[in-house]
Amino acid sequence: MExxxxxxxxxxxxxxxxxxxxxxGYTVFSETNGKNGLQCALERNPDLxxxxxxxxxxxxxxxxxxxxxxxPDLPVIMITARGSEMDKVSxxxxxxDDYITKxxxxxxxxxxxxxxxxxxxxTKSFNEANFGNVHLDFKKFQAFVGKTEVSLSSxxxxxxxxxxxxxxxxxxxxxxxxNVWGYDAMPTTRTVDNFILDLRxxxxxxxxxxxxxxxxxxxxxxx
Numbered sequence: 001m002e003x004x005x006x007x008x009x010x011x012x013x014x015x016x017x018x019x020x021x022x023x024x025g026y027t028v029f030s031e032t033n034g035k036n037g038l039q040c041a042l043e044r045n046p047d048l049x050x051x052x053x054x055x056x057x058x059x060x061x062x063x064x065x066x067x068x069x070x071x072p073d074l075p076v077i078m079i080t081a082r083g084s085e086m087d088k089v090s091x092x093x094x095x096x097d098d099y100i101t102k103x104x105x106x107x108x109x110x111x112x113x114x115x116x117x118x119x120x121x122x123t124k125s126f127n128e129a130n131f132g133n134v135h136l137d138f139k140k141f142q143a144f145v146g147k148t149e150v151s152l153s154s155x156x157x158x159x160x161x162x163x164x165x166x167x168x169x170x171x172x173x174x175x176x177x178x179n180v181w182g183y184d185a186m187p188t189t190r191t192v193d194n195f196i197l198d199l200r201x202x203x204x205x206x207x208x209x210x211x212x213x214x215x216x217x218x219x220x221x222x223x
Contacts, residue, residue, distance in 0.1 A: 001026055002026055002046075002047035002048060003026065003029065003044065003046045003047050004026045004028050004029070004046055004047065004048045004049070004113070005028075005030070005037070005040060005041055005048075005050070006028065006029070006030045006031075006050045007030070007031050007040075007052060007055060007060070007063065008050070008052045008055075009033070009054075011032065013102070014030055014032065020106050020109075021110075024110060029044055029046065032055075033055065033056050034055035034056060034057035034058030034059060035057035035058050037051075037055070037057075038067070041063070041067055042067070047117065048075045048077070048113060048116060048117055049064075049075070049076045049077070050079055051064060051076055052078075052079050053078060053080040054080065060078060061094060064076050064094050064095055064096055065094045072095070075097045075117065075119075075120045076096045076098075077096070077097060077098045077099070077100060077109075077116060078096045078099045078100070079100055079102065079104075080101060081101070081102045097116050097119075097120075098112050098115075098116055100112060129160070132211060134212070136157075138161050141157055143202075145202075151202075152202065155195065156195060156198070159195055160199070163213070170216075173189040173193070176192050177189065177191075177192060200213055
């Protein structure tokens with residue numbers, strides 16, 4: 001389940017948010033000070049930030065600005081007692097993904113959290129993927145097994161991206177040939193088998209007994 005960081009100096013609001021989010025199954029961290037909250041966000045890299053504007057130490061606008069510079073993909077929902085249109089515009093202009101004004105209902109806030117995470121996960125699923133202890137970044141063309149970076153060719157990234165896009169499906173070798181190599185290319189199903197074998201060697205803990213890329217006759221059982 002996703003992790004959420006709350007930076008809020010009103011203890012009663014903070015406790016209510018934390019209790020309700022944990023009840024929904026999220027892992028929740030919290031800070032009441034802007035400076036400590038910024039440090040926590042940088043260290044823990046949460047999946048979502050609930051951020052008050054008026055904070056001791058560093059205000060929410062500055063926190064959002066700094067975090068978006070470090071991690072543009074971090075989703076931020078601003079929480080504040082202010083309700084003017086200009087305050088909302090200011091928050092959105094510096095990168096906030098949503099804005100909710102106190103007082104708010106818990107069901108509304110939970111709905112906004114789900115919506116923002118859903119949008120973020122849709123984007124991430126296109127650019128990144130995780131399975132087992134493998135992390136793939138298709139934008140940077142980086143692959144990691146645990147903390148160790150693994151060298152993959154561009155074609156191997158293309159194969160893995162196609163498999164991620166069809167996660168849980170059984171894929172015909174001809175589908176890989178047509179969608180990765182293209183109709184005009186001349187590789188054979190043996191080419192696919194060789195690439196799959198190499199990917200297992202690089203990504204599976206035990207290539208002879210793979211957990212993620214499994215083959216049956218004519219098919220690749222995917223991730």
